[in-house]
Amino acid sequence: MKDPLNASKQQVLGLVNSLYALQGEELISDRVLASLQEFVPFDAGALYQIDRTTYEIAQGKCSGKDAGLIRAYLQKHASTDPCSLSTRCPTRLNQPSKLSSVLARHPDAALTVQRARTRFGFEHALTVVAGWRGGAIALLRLHRRASRSDFTDHELELIGGIAPHIAMSMVFNEANDSHSAAPQTGLLALTGDNQLVYANDSVQELLSEAAPEAIRYLAESKSVWRSQGDRVFRLRILPLGDRSLLSWIDREARALPHCIGQGKAAPVIVIAVEPIQRRQALATRLVHSRLSRREVEVALCVMRGLSNADIAAELSIDEKTVKDHLRRIYGKIDVRSRTAMISKVLGLEAELTAISASATSPRSPQQRTRSPSPELEQC
Template sequence: MRTYISAKDYRSLLTLINQLYTLPDQETIIRAVIEELGKLVPFSSAIFIAMETSGLFRPDGHFSVAIPPKALSEFTNHYAAVHPFTLTGWIRHTNESARITDFVPAYRLQDTEYGRDFLPLTPCFYELGVIMGAQGDHVGALCLHRQKMDRDFSDREVQILNYLVPHMARAINCLQLLERLNAGGFSSETGVVRMLVDGGVTMNEAARKISLERLDRVTPNRFAESGASILESPQGRYRIQTTSSNQGSERILLFEPLPCTETLFQRLCRWDFTDRQAEIVLKVIRGASNREIAVALSVSEQTVKEHLRNIFEKVKVRRRSELISRILSDS
């Protein structure tokens, strides 16, 4: 049954959501969210863990409140793999909040390896978490905690996080795209269209070659939330992402080309990938998520992640977006 939140909750959320898109960097966004969430969803501790666009946890980019450093290190190095969120497969889903007790009853939690060996290192017992994603990329994991003496998170509090998280993910993703664009992280074949609030439009040479009047041919994959969108054009297939700059006065559309399979396989051969690695890289470039790749190849999502680790090491990149850019710009 759907849980509704109050008008007061909505007003608080709208104020925070509007603020998110004006903040200058990821850390400021995370601090603002955690501070305001503490008023709507009280917690004893909290953590945000940055993720590669592929869904792997990053060794940097952590932000925590009242989490002992030793516990954070132990979690990322070992216990993340045995967390009920991971073991049940929930971690595959983006922007869908869940409580740890949705998967393991509170009275059984201490019977699990996670509850028996890890929770005593922390002030945590009850957890409310979410994996955040936007435009086909993973952004990070956010988890709120309460002590055992407190009550569990309510359906209302789960719903509040569900309303907020897509916007938080979108705001962070836009900043990451803008940073990549300004750093020259896209190939010269990527179309860039800049739209000003006064109606003016500018585009680079690559964008002028694309039949943008065929935007009705866009194929969305949960476009409003976390999925990627593909434009079918006479010039080829393009992955579309959007961001903004100048405090929202300029909207930017990015059209990243997806080469034909034959050309792409020729490029992949230069990297000495195994057949399975080449297959996975091809699907990543096509905009498939880890879950979609696992289903298509009839393997576990963990196997896909292990292949991606090896691929990243071989190409010498750290993120999914860097992998795509490196392969597409290879000549």
């Protein structure tokens, strides 16, 4: 007789191997949900993709005899469900959490959750955010009715093992490999009075160069940041809607002592600090601007700082041909100069903006020792 634990491990290996052979996220989602039903049975399951620009839960697939149940539940309760919120921290990728364990840690949420569970007819739930290289790629959610047993530690271990492969297979099946070389996005959250309440590892080093309020100013003015190490970052303010993976930040921050009493007039602002890829993704961006292969080569030479004469020598063409290529390039991407072309190809709407001397001046001792709230660091 086969050991059920070893049998499930073999099924997991078979599923993992099959994922990398599939083409397209929809096929991957179908395979994941169908295979999981064999060794982690569920009444309703869902695998939602995550928008890597906004961190919001996007379209997804539902499965199981009660597929409509999970779809309706998540639509109505995604923003308050403790099992989902407990796994939505960027530091908790590929770490499954089950509803019963969350409620044991947060008994104050039990009554609200019990009402929802009774209404929708389920008792047990398991959630995991599948991630790769610090990025959240997909949200997996499984439900069981009260007539079934709760998810076991072994089942959580199996889901935790397969989660990173769900993420990697989705990334590797994309049309380009720009995500494979992309460094992790920095995330920081500030209260209305610029108190730092969250910062992930990718932004900690940069916080030694500029005060949070300076970063906020650049984000709100849609500028970019050239760091002391001459790296360039795009700054974006992220929405915190009900379907955002980062919505827990606003909820937790409002509960901090210095935020109580400020009410809705002082929402938390979350800023993404994105390293601008100067080379890896440039060719892809240029192709998307309808440039020919030769025009892409010329544009990349310009991005490297080469003169027309240098470009002509490198590509074995004359300078007049280089100028002709540049005129066509400028026309296709709607610019008039080399500088404007570089700025637009890098994805910048303005020239690179250096932080002023006042913004980069050393912070006060209080600022240097300020750290995210312990509650938020443990998210």
